[in-house]
Amino acid sequence: MRITATLILAGVILAACATPTPYQAANQPGGSVYGYAEQAIERDRYRITFSGNSLTDRETVETYLLYRAAELTRERGYNHFTVVQRATDEDTRTWGGDPFYSRFYVDYRFYHPRYGWYRRHDPFWNDTRYRETTRYEAVAEIVMGRNPSGNDANDFNAGEVLQNLGPDIVRPEVG
Secondary structure, eight states: OHHHHHHHHHHHHHHOOOOOOOOBBTOOTTSSSOEEEEEEEEEEEEEEEEEEOOOOOHHHHHHHHHHHHHHHHHHHTSSSSEEEEEEEEEEEEEEEEEETTTTOOOOEEEEEETTTTEEEEEEETTTOEEEEEEEEEEEEEEEEESSSSSSOEEEEEEEHHHHGGGOOOOOOOOO
16 A cells, blocks of 8 residues: 555656746756746846756747747846847757666576577567657847847847747746
């Protein structure tokens, strides 16, 4: 009974962790290492990053980065920002092997009169499963201003970005 309760609790904890990264600040006390962060370079120039966990897709990471740029622009009293530099890094890792295989090694040896001794692995126990995880991190350097610098495709109106991307923003659950 105690083992069953422990397994159920572990399943519930894992299920709670298995969600994409919400829109939140990274490295908060008691919080996640994933989320947004910014660093001031000059009075009106910032480097902004957004890191997602392995369940957060690339589009979401890039959307949250732009949303944070617009939010920061408004917080600093500006209404436009220009993306000077932008990149999205992808970190893919492959996890392999069966964690139970090393503990429950099943190996059959049998003799065939025509071919001699053979070694046969049990297909139930030596299925090796591989899992691939990909994490994305978007980085942008922005310059904030009160008026757009021109018809540049990298100029953004912060208010419009907040209004248009706001419905797609998923914030962390409180509780």
